[in-house]
Amino acid sequence: MQADPAHNILRYDRQPLTPFFAPKTVAVIGATEKPGSVGRTVLWNLIGSPFGGTVFPVNPKWxxxxxIKSYPAIAEIPEPVELAVIAVPAQSVPGVIRECALAGVKAAxxxxxxxxxxxxxxxQLEAEVLAAARQGNLRIIGPNCLGLMCPTSGLNATFAGRMARRGHVGFISQSGALCTSILDWSDRENVGFSAFISIGSMLDVNWGHLIDYLGDDPETxxxxxxxxxIGDARSFLSAAREVALSKPIIVLKAGRTKAAAQAAASHTGALTGSDDVLDAAFRRCGVLRVDNINDLFNMAExxxxQPRPQGKRLTILTNAGGPGVLATDALIRGGGELAPLAAETITALDQILPPHWSHQNPIDILGDATPERYAQSLAIAAQDPNSDGLLVILTPQSMTDPTQTAEQLEAIAAQIPGKPLLACWMGGQDVAPGELLLNQAGIFTFPYPxxxxxxFNWMWRYHYSLQALYETPVLAVNEKCSFDQACQLPQTVRNAGRTLLSEFESKQLLAVYDIPTVPTRIAASQDEAIEIAEQLGYPIVLKLHSYTITHKTDVGGxxxxxxxxxxxxxxxxxxQSGVAAADFLGVTVQPMVSLEGYELILGSSPDPQFGSVLLFGTGxxxxxxxxxxxxGLxxxxxxxxRRMMEQTRIYEALKGVRGRHSVDLVALEQLLVRxxxxxxxxxxxxxxxxxxxxVSEQQMIALDARVVLYEASVDLALLPKPAIRPYxxxxxxxxxxxxxxxxxxxxxxxxDEPLMVQFHxxxxxxxxxxRYCHMIKLQTRVAHDRLTRICFVDYDREMALVVEALDPETGEKQVLGVGRLSKFHGRNEAELGILVSDRYQLQGMGTELLRRLVQVGKAEGLERITAxxxxxxxxxxxxxxxxxxxxQRSADLIRAEMVC
Incomplete structure (x- = not known):
């Protein structure tokens, strides 16, 4: 049927944002000859750039x-207009958008x-503008933006003072003022762009839409x-995760201070800031965050x-000890590691270096190093199996030849297998020719080590984030247990007008999700507490049982x-005497648990942009x-x-330290999943x-739990939806x-990846x-990178249904068929594909999969399904x-279509 969904690149002629970037006709509404005006500058930029389209000024006063002939209204233009650039006062914009929609304009x-x-x-004005645009399926960038440039075609639909250089970086900014500064900076630094977009206040087109477009663009x-x-968090994360697998996405986010109000009663809330949540979201979708403009474009290039480092171990090669020490300090402070030199590497270096070389990493090849010594040392160090990346440092000493050394490194670089090579040529103008040679060879150079x-630390962290998108997870145990009781309990409490679950109720909720808790019983009197204690056995713990008091330790509870x-x-x-009578409902009685082990915290609190946020750490x-x-999200x-666990300091202790055995990390992973x-x-x-x-080697148990619900008056549908769509x-x-x-x-x-390998x-x-309209070898179909994309789907963008059954001979699970709906970027339509194992064909499975996909498509609000x-x-x-x-039949294919 259709092309492989793992590599389904949407054609530009089917991308709804194409009129922004490749319009055949452009109208400038508000065009004028008034010097210094936005309308005049935009028109001048459009006609001064050979983008290949026709430009129409629109202004009833001219x-x-x-x-160029001006038209009083867009309806008067004799040709269909694809793109309208609007430069009129804000009060007039809703009416202009209505006229554009009626005239069939596709983008504004x-x-x-x-x-x-x-x-x-x-x-209110924005609401009127959006309502008018929706009536004509008109897409909008802005308002309050600089416009956009497409240097590959020559389109300049901005009021900027210059055209961006042509290159391969897609740039999107919320700040129009920063855009003009970036243009000046990029001119000095010789940075080129495939697209240069000022997105403004994102009334319609948002980050996700533009990331999708640039992800499809071969020039980017x-x-x-x-x-x-961030605006629509789910749209951003969904698009970024898909595109980051093939193109790096680097973000400079303004504002690292905590702006969100914290819930004083919540440990998790007190530890969660909105900026920290944003960092977690970026990691989840494989986006790299940097701190300044230089780093933004440096990392993009x-x-x-360069290939991504597979780990955090760096080999440093230098002709001076001081720069090597500086590089090492920065590496370790940033979380990286020095690669230990393998024995065979040291032996090989002994053969070519003077006796007084460092014999360790950093590899100091001494101040009299010749270009040949640099090249030979690098060739040896690059083969070291312990190294994930290489940094070559050159300081201009009297016997150093920076240019010839660069020429030697250029020849060696092509032979380095899958490791990034960075260079630091120190010395300003004296080393400039050598820097130029290295940069032309794709070896990025830095002035300081x-x-x-x-x-390098940013590079391995970026790879670390992307790995989570590629690794095949293990199915969490007990995933089929019934959650009926769990679904009823919180809602029952909420309907009763309470927002706080008692400790006993909280543990009931955890138990349904197979999160181990201490056996707990409620006693409403002193005699009942003693009776229960006798049954459970001493030593015993008593805790306040209350629907109103949050932290029991604060009141001696x-x-x-x-x-x-x-x-x-x-x-x-x-x-009982420590609290008011209205707050006292009795006590909970539970056996005293040995506190041998590590105290952790596991929590969740709301974020205004991303919905519920998870927290894990030292408790x-x-x-x-x-x-x-x-x-995490x-x-x-x-x-x-596992990635959440690895980001904490307590994780090293959990793996076992100072004679202690490791805790059951696999069981802890699965507990976090549940x-x-x-x-x-x-x-x-x-x-x-x-x-x-x-948690310890012997046990894993929740000693206390606290659950707070939203008030019954809160409409759950109006809360921030989860940034990642659940299963x-x-x-x-x-x-x-x-x-x-x-x-x-x-x-x-x-x-399901292992099951899909067996299925193919x-x-x-x-x-x-x-299925694919061409042959694909089995080795290609079951490749890990491909199956990762097929199995780890974004349910907002794709819906793949598998037919699962138990093998009658082995009792193991097997996949017998797969059906998939893949949404087109920017359109409320999807393409379907179905594949059934040969052994189970002609048993109605394909028909049932197709029926189910149609039902899913209608439930998801699709307008059309095609194949x-x-x-x-x-x-x-x-x-x-x-x-x-x-x-519908054609010469080569048959198009199947259903309007939902």
């Missing part, structure tokens, strides 16, 4: 502008200011972004030219290590003091859970803390084939050819007709 850039940045009246090799606000190692009935009775009285009473934590899989499922399944939960979560379990359903085989049809999961081994060449079918694939044609698709 008969011609800059020698609103340069005008005076919208939401001025307050309520501007917000990397994407750099200056961001002030380096990541586009600490800057070079900082960049926790009594530990009670050894007998008398101690239990006294503790009960003390807890206990001093949790806010230590602030050893990492953040639900839902997690085991790979993402916790994230809990959060994803319960939007009514505002905050949840498990503190402490006690769509509503599409799981059983089915039976015509041969009586019971199967489950469900959405695909990242953990069952396919005939004919089935493969009919391209080979003329020889008569079975698929009959299936499509049976389900209600219309077939």
């Amino acid at each position: 008969h011609q502008v800059l020698g 850039i609103i340069l005008s200011a005076g919208f939401k940045e001025i307050g309520a009246s501007g917000i 090799h990397s994407i750099v972004i200056y961001m002030e606000s 380096i990541l586009a030219k 600490d800057t070079a190692t900082q960049v 926790v009594k530990l290590n009670l050894a007998n009935a008398e101690a239990v009775g006294i503790a009960y009285q003390q807890i 206990g009473q001093l949790v806010e003091i230590f602030q050893d934590r990492s953040l 639900p839902p997690l899989n085991t790979t993402l859970a 916790f994230s499922q809990l959060i994803a399944n319960h939007p009514e939960i505002k905050e949840l803390d498990i503190n402490p979560l006690l 769509p379990s509503q599409y799981i359903a059983p089915w039976q084939t015509s041969q009586g085989l019971s199967v489950t049809i469900r959405p695909i999961r990242p953990e 081994q069952t396919l005939s060449e004919e089935s493969v050819y009919f 391209d079918i080979l003329p020889d694939n008569t079975i698929m044609q009959r299936v499509c007709t049976k389900v209600g698709f219309q077939l």
Whole structure:
């Protein structure tokens, strides 16, 4: 049927943003000859750049502008207009947009200011503009923006003073003023652009739309972004994750201070700042965040030219000790490591270097190093299996030849296998010719060694983030347990007018998700507490049972290590006397658990942009003091859970330290996954803390838990939706084939990669050819990078259903068929594909998959579903007709189409 969804690059003629970047006709509404005006500058820039289209000025007060006939209204232009650039006062924009929509204009850039940045009246104007645009399917960039340039075609639809250089960097900025500064800077630094976009206040077109477009653009090799606000978080993360797999995305985000109000009652809330959450979101989708403009473009160029380091170990080669020490300090401070030299590397270097070389990393080849010595040393160091990257430092000493050394390195660079090579040529103008040679060879050079190692640290972190998108996670255990009880409990409490679950209720909720808790019982009297204690066995813990008090330790509501009935009775009285009668409902009684192990915190709190945010780290009473934590976005899989753990200092201890054995890290991963499922399944939960979560070699148990719900008056539909769409379990359903085989049809999961490998081994060449319209070898179809994209789908963009059954001989799970809906970028339409194992064809499976996909498409609000079918694939044609698709025949393909 259609092309491989893992490599389905949308053609430009089907991209709805194409009129912004390649318009055949442009109207400048508000064009004028007034010197210094925006309307005049935009018109001049358009006619002064050979983009190949026709420009029409629109202004009822002028008969011609800059020698070009002017029209009183866009409806008067004799040709269809694809792009309108609007430079009129804000109050006039809604009417102009209505006229554009009626005239069939496809895209508009609103340069005008005076919208939401001025307050309520501007917000109302934006609402009117958007409503008018929606009536005509008109897309908008802006308002309050500089416009956009497409240097590859010559289009300059801005009021900037100069045209950007042509290159391969796609640049998007929220700040128009910064755009003009970047243009000046890029001219000096010889940085070129494939697209240069000022996005403004993102009334319509947002980060995600533009990332999708630039991801499809063959002229764009990397994407750099200056961001002030993220806007639609899910759209950004969804697009960035897809594109980051093939093109680096680097972001400079303004504002690293904590701006979000913190919930005083929540440990998790106190540890979570909006900027920290943004960092976690960037890591989740493979985006690299930097701190200044130089780094923004440097990283774009380096990541586009150099291979990514597979780890954090760097080999430093230098002709002077001091710069090597500076480089080492910066490397270690940034989290990198010096690569230990292998024995064979030291032996090989001994053969070519003077006796007094450093014999360790950094490799000091001494001040009299010749170009040949540099080249030979680099060739040896590059082969060291312990090294993930190389940095060559040159200081201009009397016997140093920077230019010839650069020539030697250029020849060696092509032979270095899959490792980045960076260079630091110190010395200003004396080393400039050598720097030029290195840069032309794709070897990025730096003036200072600490800057070079900082960049290396960013490179391996970027690779570290991308790895999470490629690694195959392990399926969390107990994933099929029923969550009916869990779904009812929080909502029942919320309906009763309470927002705080008692400790007992909280532990009930955790237990449903198989998160181990201490056996806990409620006692409403002193005698009942003693009776329960006798049953459980001493020592005993008593805790305040209350629906209103948040932190029990603050009011003396926790009594530990009670050894007998008398101690239990006294503790009960003390807890009761320490709080008001209205807050006291009794106590919880639980056995005293050995505190041998590590105290962790696991929590969730809301973020205004990203919805619920997960927290993992060092717990206990001093949790806010230590602030050893990492953040993540639900839902997690085991790979993402491990990444959260790795980002904390406590993780090193969890692996085993000073004679202690490692905790069960696999079980801890799966516990985090189940916790994230809990959060994803319960939007009514505002905050949840498990503190402490006690872990050791022998046990893993939640000693205390606190769950806060949103008030019943809060409309959950109006809360920030999760930044990552959870697993769509509503599409799981059983089915039976015509041969009586019971199967489950469900959405695909990242953990399905091994099953997909086995599935592809069952396919005939004919089935493969009919599905992909060309032959793909088995080795290619089951390659890890390809299957990662197929299994680790974004459910907002794709929906793949697999048919799962148990192998009757082995009892193991197997995939028998796959159906997929892939949405087109920027359009509410999708393309479908179906593939069934040869052994299970002609049993109704393809028809059922197609019916299910149509149901999913309608539920997801799609407007149209299409498929391209080979003329020889008569079975698929009959299936499509049976389900209600219309077939249109052409010479090469048959198009199946359904309007949902």
